[in-house]
Structures are given as C-alpha cells and as structure tokens.
Amino acid sequence: MKSFIPLRVYYEEVVEEYEQGKELLERYKKMDIPLIPINAHHKIEELRCRPNKEFTKMKKYLILGTRKTVNLTPNDKSADFIVPFTSSGCTASCLYCYLVCNFNTNSYLRIFMNRDEMLGKVKKMIKKSGEHKVYELGCNSDMVLENTITGNLKWAIEQFGKLENATVTFATKFDAVDDLLTADHNGHTQMRISVNPQEIIRKVEFGTSRLKDRIAAANKMFEAGYRIGLNIAPIILEEGWEEMYENMFREVKELLLPELKEQLFVEVIFMTYGLPNFYINTECMPNAVNLLDKEKMKPKGPGKYTYRNEIRNPAEDVIRGFIGKYLPEASISYIV
Template sequence: MNFDAVYFEPDSLTYELGRQLKAQFANLPWIPVESHNSISEMQQKANAEFGKMKRNLIIGIRKTHKYVENHKVSDYLVPYTSSGCTAMCLYCYLVCNYNKCAYLRLFVNREQMLDRLIKKGRASETPLTFEIGSNSDLVLENTITGNLLYTIPRFAEEGAGKLTFPSKFHMVDSLLDLPHRGKVIFRMSVNPQPLISRIELGTSDLQKRIEAVGRMCEAGYPCGLLIAPVMLVEGWKALYTELLEQLRAGLTEKVRKQMFLEIILMTYSYVHRAINGDAFPGAPDLYDSRLMTGRGRGKYCYIPTARAEAEAYLRQEIKRVLGDVHILYVS
C-alpha cells in the first residue's frame, strides 16, 4: 500500500514491530504525535479530505484492553492490533466511532495483547471464542505488519478456545500454511458485486473473496460467510439473489458443506451522510427516509417491516439456492 506519511507515538519505536515499521516506511515523513487518539491536524480537516486522510498511517500503543461480551459468533470482542482501515466503505461503522478519523491505526504492543488473550482463554472453565477483527480488517493489516503470521501459530500452540476474524479482502495466501490447528475461524464478508463496486470502495471484488474463502477452507480453517451489511437499495432482491447464485457457483463443495452464515442489515448514520456527501459527491445516498428510522444517537436502521421482509426473503432464497446452510443469526 502507498501511504503519504506516518504519524507515530515516539514510544512505539521501543517495540519490535515499531522498529520494523520504521524501517519498512523509512522513505516517508514520520511525524511524532502525543496520542494516536487525538491528532489535531487530522481532526481539523474538512470532511472532503476523508479519502486523502486514509493515505496516512498511524502507529501507536493500544492502551485500552476491555473485552466486550458478544454471544454471536464469539464470546468476546477483543481490541487487537489495529483499528480503522484504508478502505472506504460508505456505511463503515467505524466512522460512527472515529468520524472522519477512521484511518488505519497500527498498535505495536501485540505481545502484550496476545499474552492477555491467551491468559483469559486458559483461565476459562469452558472454551471461549475471541473476535479479534471487530475494529479493523486483519487480512488487510497483515499485508503491512504480518501480525496474523505472529498471532495464529502462537495461539495455536499456547491458546485455549478459538480466534475469529472477518475480512473483505482476498490476500490470504500467507496464512494457508500456518499451523492453526483448527483454532482460527475465518469469515468472509460478501455483498453483490454492483454494491461492492459503488459502496465498498477499496475492497476486494466478490469473485476474489469467494476464491479466498475456498483456499482458507482447503487449508483446514473453519469458515463462514457474512452477508453484510444487507442494503435495501432499489432492486435489492434481484441483487441478493444474484449474489447467492454466484456463491452456489463459486464456492467449493468443502466450503458449502461446513460453512455457516451471518446476516447483518445495514445501520447508517448522520455522520456517514455528512462525510460521504462532501468526500464522495457522486456516491449513492444510502439513507432512505421511507425505510429507515432513528436508532440511538444520530443513527438510522431499517424499520421493523422492512427488516422482517428482508429476513424472510433472504432465508427463503438461501434455502432455495444454497440448501440447508446454517444461519447463525440475522441482526
């Protein structure tokens, strides 16, 4: 990936990964900051600069390690080695948390974070599953840091329970030969290609995602798919039926036999509308006043009747096209 500059906490260079990144991006300007969470130069930029802001890399030390109970595909959401992303999905939920500062932040204290995670898993009387990819896309991040190459073998050797992470990217080849021992659940996020092209900017094409999950499954990783987020745009039924038919044609038999599905309907926000309108003036407006209602502070979700119709249609089409695949949840 091409970055314009690196903003870094000076103490990050006392860590092995920090020094690795310093050498890796030695040709870029390195700008010291007091905190990765508060870079005034970034905070003061106009919304129209959002895309350019994503071309900066932020390096720091993760200080917050609070585990959040999940009870979906995992038991806990775990803050891990990155937050934010270089992609620019127009609905990205991280924008709700970080506003226009949803750029990629890398945290160099991976040893500390994995030590804590392994300790918690070992202390549990029942096996736990830890979601380590809820704040970023770890497949994308791994192309910069190699953190999955560090995490997966060590957890396989020392950890109890399982790890899981989702992705919208196809760059999984370096993960295929790792000794994962079946302890890492890989989940690929999919959407109709027309929506990927117009809305999930900077992510991998659908066909590449389908091929990547097939390779991961063949390498022995337990695998699932997220149909997420489901966007009820004009013609959505035809789009999602086409997606399911492409999955039927493209997924390997091994994936189809053992996969599970997660279905998540889109949540949008006032912040998204403000940023997207300035940064991507030609992009579609995902807010639909006929189908959306307020949800919490400044957020919108689909009204109950629209959600019910979408769930019923998707369940019907999944069964018709893919058969009796296990749907873990619809949210």
C-alpha cells in the same frame, strides 16, 4: 489486491521501542515516506481539524502507536469475547463504515505495537474461564488488510494454534490470504468472508476486494484447513436489491467448493447507517449513492438509522429463502 503504501506515517515515539515498530519505520524511511512524530494516536490535532472532504485523503495515512486499553468485551454473536487487537480503522472507504460513527473522519488505519500484551489478556481469560471460548480479532479493523503490512494475523493464528480452549475468528472484505495459507493454525481459527453483490461492492464498498476474489480467498483458506463462514453484511435494501442478492447467492453457490458448503455457517446483518457517514460521504464523495432513506429507515440510537420493521422483516424472509434455496447445507448463526 494492491499493497497499501501510505502517503505519510504518524508515529508515537514509543513505537521505536518495539521490534515491529523499528522495522516499519525503517521500511517507510527507505521509501521516503514522511514520518511525523505524535504524542498520542487518538489526539492528532492537525488531523482532527481537517474538513470532511479530506476523509478519503486521510485514509491514505498510517498511524503507529500502542493500544492503551486492552480489556476483552463479552459478545453473543460471532464470538464469546471481542479482543481489542493490533489495529483499528482501515484504508478502504465503505460508505456505511461503522467506524465512522466512533472515529468520524479519523477512521484511518492505526496499528498498535503491543500485541504480546493483547494476547496476554486472552491467555488470562482462558485460564479464568476454563471453558472453550471463541475470541474475535479486529472488530474495529480488518485483520487480513492489516496482515499485509504487519503479518500480525498470521502471528495471532499461530499463537492461538498453541492455546487450548480457544478458537479465534475474524471477518474480512479482502482477498489477501496467501500469507495465511501456510500458518500453523492447528484447527483453532475460523474466517468469515464478508460478501455483498458485486454492484454494491462497486458502488458502496470502495477499496475492498471484488466478490469473486473474496470467494476465491474463502476456497483457498478452506483448502488450507480453516473453518469458513459467510458474513452477509451489511444487507443494503437499494432499488433492485432482491435481484442483486439472488444473483449473489447464485454466484456464491457456483463458486464455493462443495465440501466448504457442507461446513458453512452464515451470519446476516442488515445495514445500520450513521449520520456522520451521511455528512462525510455527502461532502467527500458527492457522486456516491446516498444510503440514507428516511422513508425506509427509522432511528436506531443517537445519530443512527436502520430499516423500518415493515421493510426489514419481509426482506429477512427473502434472504432466508435464498439461503435455503442456494446454500441448503449452511447453518444460520444469526440474523440481525
């Protein structure tokens, strides 16, 4: 994976009050990258009014700020609580990216400096609950990607390693895990590697790591003592999907370490596609595949589409069949 060098950096001035903020600004100043002060990371007027066709160009910008709201959100899927953590947004451009429904064209990577405050919220929750809980980091970003810039994921893993009654979890589409292999995780961290057929990665998940590299990263993390899950997401029912997914399962079976498969848990998520994705992709990436097919899809809340039951349910049976055939040792955590 190539390291991310931003075209320009926008920063809230408060960032200079944090060690990490000073270090990042110094780093980019030495590289002659333009540093532009802003009042607030969520109100950058000159970026708000840019046209859709500048979406991928804006993905090359980096925004530094502080997170203003750090309340934990209860969850019933991959974790007990979602922790708003040190980043939101991403440098990649997956055509279906759910962040676009929240941030529209401003889905660029934002990094927040107040990590101690966020961890403090988790510690309070641990004290209050008194029971073992799972905390998800980076539901609005990809922490492995962010870690290549800040080292925040390694830091968080080591902090969680010292906490009782807490497991930390994160999902990723990136293979840059080498920095995490030496982290003192104390068995308190699980990684879910997100997979899709290589054809879909190539045509839809622009800027993310290849399937083979993601699997290699999962193996390395397992050998470093982490618990590993497979996040098959999102399932995209494009023409030829059955063959593509069967090939993917075959490859996953062949390449994952046998001991890893013994402990594997699997999450399956069918694609939700937003109208903001459709409009932005059509203008910014006109040659990319169109994922909105109203014959196969039905509305799912305002401005979002998902597969109709008569398409989705048989597909779920097929995916369950592949899991049973190729990964019989795995347990299925959920399918949505």
